[in-house]
Amino acid sequence: IASYIKRLRPSVRVIGVEPTDADAMARSLKAGRRVVLPHVGLFADGVAVKQVGRETFRLARAHIDEMVLVDTDEMCAAIKDVFEDTRVVLEPAGALAVAGAKKWAEKKGARGKKVQGKTLVAVASGANTNFDRLRFVSERAEVGEHREAVLAVTVPERRGSFRRFLDALGGRNVTEFNYRMSGPREAHIFVGVSVHGREETARIVRRLDRAGCRTLDLSDNEMAKEHVRHMVGGRSGLAKGEVLYRFEFPERQGALMKFLKSMNPTWNISLFHYRNLGADYGNVLVGLQVPRPEIGDFRRFLDRLGYPYADETRNPSYRLFLG
Numbered sequence: 001i002a003s004y005i006k007r008l009r010p011s012v013r014v015i016g017v018e019p020t021d022a023d024a025m026a027r028s029l030k031a032g033r034r035v036v037l038p039h040v041g042l043f044a045d046g047v048a049v050k051q052v053g054r055e056t057f058r059l060a061r062a063h064i065d066e067m068v069l070v071d072t073d074e075m076c077a078a079i080k081d082v083f084e085d086t087r088v089v090l091e092p093a094g095a096l097a098v099a100g101a102k103k104w105a106e107k108k109g110a111r112g113k114k115v116q117g118k119t120l121v122a123v124a125s126g127a128n129t130n131f132d133r134l135r136f137v138s139e140r141a142e143v144g145e146h147r148e149a150v151l152a153v154t155v156p157e158r159r160g161s162f163r164r165f166l167d168a169l170g171g172r173n174v175t176e177f178n179y180r181m182s183g184p185r186e187a188h189i190f191v192g193v194s195v196h197g198r199e200e201t202a203r204i205v206r207r208l209d210r211a212g213c214r215t216l217d218l219s220d221n222e223m224a225k226e227h228v229r230h231m232v233g234g235r236s237g238l239a240k241g242e243v244l245y246r247f248e249f250p251e252r253q254g255a256l257m258k259f260l261k262s263m264n265p266t267w268n269i270s271l272f273h274y275r276n277l278g279a280d281y282g283n284v285l286v287g288l289q290v291p292r293p294e295i296g297d298f299r300r301f302l303d304r305l306g307y308p309y310a311d312e313t314r315n316p317s318y319r320l321f322l323g
Contacts, residue, residue, distance in 0.1 A: 002014045002059060013066070015064070015068055015101075016100075017100030018067065018069055022047055028060075029060060070100055072092075075095050078144075079092070089134070091129040094125045150192050150221070151204070151216065161187065175193065178191070178233070190224075201219060236270065241290065242288065243289075243290055243313045247286060249281060258305075259305065264298075267289060272286055
């Protein structure tokens with residue numbers, strides 16, 4: 001393609017795109033020789049090569065003007081973009097060019113160079129993806145677009161901390177919330193928050209820090225996004241008298257705050273897990289320490305709240321892993 005374009009119209013700039021963990025061509029062009037990668041990432045398996053071909057390298061040296069590298073989250077975001085625009089599902093390697101075009105335009109714009117009015121053509125190919133991979137793509141696309149921040153927040157382990165934490169978020173949409181009581185002094189929360197870019201994430205971190213909530217931005221932490229977010233929890237020796245309930249919260253701003261303001265402030269939250277499902281409601285699992293004499297008041301609270309719920313205190317999976 002580069003050879004054809006340069007022969008037809010040499011003024012057109014040709015930009016190559018590779019994954020950050022499979023950048024054999026970018027490294028080879030920089031070194032002036034074909035390099036061999038010790039290992040390659042396999043998410044974009046169509047371009048997962050340890051060494052580029054001789055003829056490919058020769059043509060790339062002659063015709064490629066620059067290279068752009070994109071990560072897995074940015075490829076997932078590109079897959080989502082194309083699907084929302086065309087209802088076509090690209091494979092990761094096919095979405096590379098779209099992700100690269102977005103990143104190139106973002107970088108040029110950030111450097112004050114004119115991007116508007118230019119014609120960008122992304123050569124997207126292939127539909128070699130499987131249904132199971134779409135779950136991963138969907139989960140990572142928001143982070144790739146910088147529309148979700150993934151944060152680890154440490155708050156004092158005392159009543160009212162959740163409400164103060166939500167107040168510090170300033171009404172922003174929470175996409176995920178994981179908490180399990182662990183120690184007597186501090187609570188660690190794994191939370192996802194809707195944002196409009198990295199700058200807003202930095203502002204949120206500063207605001208939470210000022211509110212006394214030590215915050216770590218995990219948006220670029222691969223292990224946290226791939227594994228830790230699904231492993232937050234476990235048994236707690238502190239969760240005495242815990243009852244476990246599953247709720248369906250309406251997906252609208254203030255639903256969580258309504259829950260917190262409606263409940264008796266003497267009932268301590270010992271477990272909380274929420275994930276945005278992209279539907280009109282979200283599934284929420286909540287553990288509460290309710291004194292036995294107050295169970296009647298608790299049931300009346302559930303009825304007043306108006307959210308669909310189910311008692312999971314006797315669920316065998318809870319007994320095995322959390323109770």
